[in-house]
Amino acid sequence: MTTSHSPAEPAIAQPAPVKRLLSLDTLRGFDMFWIMGGEEIFHALAKTTGWAWAIVVADQFSHPDWNGFRAYDLIFPLFMFMAGVSTPFSVGSRLDKGVDKTEIARKIISRGLVLVLLGIIYNNGLFTKAIHDMRFPSVLGRIGLAGMFAQLIYLYARPRTQYIWFAGLLLGYWALMMLVPVPGCGAGVLTMECNLASYIDRLVVPGHLYKTIHDPEGLFSTIPAIGNTLLGIFAGSFLQKQGKTGNQKALQLLGAGAVFVLLGWLWNFVFPINKNLWTSSFMLLTGGLSLLLLSVFYWIIDVKGIKRWTFFFTVIGMNSILIYLAGEFIDFGYAARFFFGGLLKLSSSEVVHEVGGALAFIAVEWAFLYILYKKKVFLRV
Template sequence: MSGLWFEDPGFDYWGAVPMSELDVDEAYLNITLASDVPRPLYLYQLSDDCERCPFVRRASNYVSTVLKINTKSPSIFLTPDPPLGEFGCYDLYVQGGKCELRTARDPVNIVAPLIFWVTILVVLFSIFKTSKYYILKRKEKAEEEGEGGGEEPPPEEEESPSPPRRKRVKSLDAFRGIAITIMIFVNFGAGKYQFLDHAAWNGLQLADLVFPWFLWIMGVTIPIVMSSNLRKNVSRHKIFLGIIKRSAILFLFNIMLNTFTYNGNLATIRINGVLQRFATTYLVVAGFSAYFTFQPDSGENTMLPSFVKDITLLLPQWFIHSTILCLHGWVTFHLQMPGCPRGYIGPGGYQDDAKYYNCTGGAANYIDLLLPLLGTLSSIYQVFLGTVAGNVLLHHKDTESRIKRWFLYAVLCFLLTFYLVGFANIPVNKQLWSSSFMFLTSGISFVLLIILYLAIDHYNVWDGSPFFYAGSVDFELESIMTRSWIMLVDLRSSVRSFVSRSDPI
């Protein structure tokens, strides 16, 4: 048994079976069969990870026995039962045609270690920040006392005023740092907590936020870099050539990483992947931005009211990317695939009594086996929504207007998610990068940026550390993407989880 301290059940044996043989997320189930029970007795189990699946035979029992049961995902048996927990011990009595499941030993609290260590880190960080604050205050006081007793320094010569330096938006760095921190935590197993891992199919869990957050925050930086280049009179053609160069580097870089996973076999090497999706979405969104970004101060749109410039300056891009998103929806629900119903977006396998066993992912899987495309179409819109947030930063100079506009976009994203899930029956699904998943994670991104911006850049109640240091890179896009994803060398476990998709993390 690997659990210590918090995960110690407090006893070494349960009957004749040693607790040390239980691994993380395992429990004992003692099956007791009465003499009138026909043999064999079949135990059926259903996991919540398998949507609309039938009960699956777990074991065949001829005599009373003790089984190990996995408790990571919530599961039920064909009997009223309490939820099974880690290192718990349970008795299943079968007699007279009835089954009764009882808890013999309570499971451990698997969340307690997580709460404990998070609390320790928060306390240590608070002590560090408090100590730093008082040290700085003491230093300032000492400097003031030293200046008070000396002679007045001679007047300095007047210097020509330097141009005001643009204030760095530290909340963007903190945003990236949070995403990087969660990415590292998830890639190293997330403590084997099921609720911190990726959702098995439909749904949204913590690990599912990392990839869309990176795409969205990459989009935020695009208009900032584009505006800087245009102010320097860099031609749009030269900007586009730089975009192609960066995209090609990212694409080839992930091909190199995939040679580790596939042992360098070019016949089976995986073409699509995380950085490939970054490269493709960046090429499309930044490419259109290079040619369809209007500069309000250059005479291209001088008649626009200032409070709607962040919207109207992007009208051509709104039209282009909305068309791409509609194309994604049309292909998903109208493309006919061999042996599969039109518009199927389920996991295949055992769902619906294995009726669509080889239809995993529907059109998304069918197309991506030929060309990594369909999921990228909705990802492009996610990056574009990031550029919308970045344009708010450029064209709204005060905090109130920025927060109002970001909040408006967040509400719109949540309303669209509600409509797509509740009325259009499009579930939140990262594997397919469904439009509802894209809008939901984008809405969360807007909300997170609002919180960080208020705390760090407006009220200055937090400097963004320690996340700021992990995400503090220059606004140059090659630095952003390379720094953010250089730690993704070990993609093997994610690739195996869904080899036909292009978004393993």
């Protein structure tokens, strides 16, 4: 892990800014905005006003208990998808320069393992704990492992074989989940207690699982998550191609996204959409929505050249992993109260206090990222 002082070429396999796609940086920043506190604005509005629309929106910024889908479920797979989109530009450019595949593979693997380690630190802190008290699965770990395998497939497999891998991972996971019996439960049971993914995680993952009997970032359910990064790789490779106009690319991405969304909803009837299990239908749905968002951002920013609004999100997108980690080690809430607490106390309105507090928190985080941006300091893994 290094801290870069130059915004030049992204590190190998790093989901970092791609200079030719401002839309990718902007979309990544838009995605991370909700993680760094954007959703709290609507939760605060719903809590303090009782407005029906605010309650509906706030509900979308929560996860369903088990089966189903809400907008908040898209944030994680969208980030993985964007890591894939950047791969043909970062890894592909090194291949074009004649860099040995073995060297690239080593960097891909080392980055994946570093993200796993950072995820363990994020979960458990820097202080040593007993193994049985630690949680090993993590968001960063899934990003690292899924990205690593997807990028190795991109590195060593021909495009046609990559598509076979994509279909095989989704169909294979479905077959295993539905056909392999779990002791004491039988086959095809998809409850938290009885599904195959949770059972395997309980057998092989050290430490404890997030929900004791299940972990939403478990090892086995990482298999279909590779598909999100692979789909991003397909989209990035498509955007690299010559011979099509920007309008044509945006329209075809939009159409592909709609098809994947439809396929995901259809598959839902036999393999329910479930983020906890990262079911194949969930992968297709989130992959399709990711394609839809990329097509819109790409058309507005890179094709039509409407860029002035992007700066706010680009500053976030340039240091996306850093701001995710920083929240565990920097008390942004304290800084927000220090700088804005007096101003908020001038009003007796609960709405001002709650919503203003959420906005102040985001403002402090963004200012922190802006300082790093101006100094050209970007976290590279």
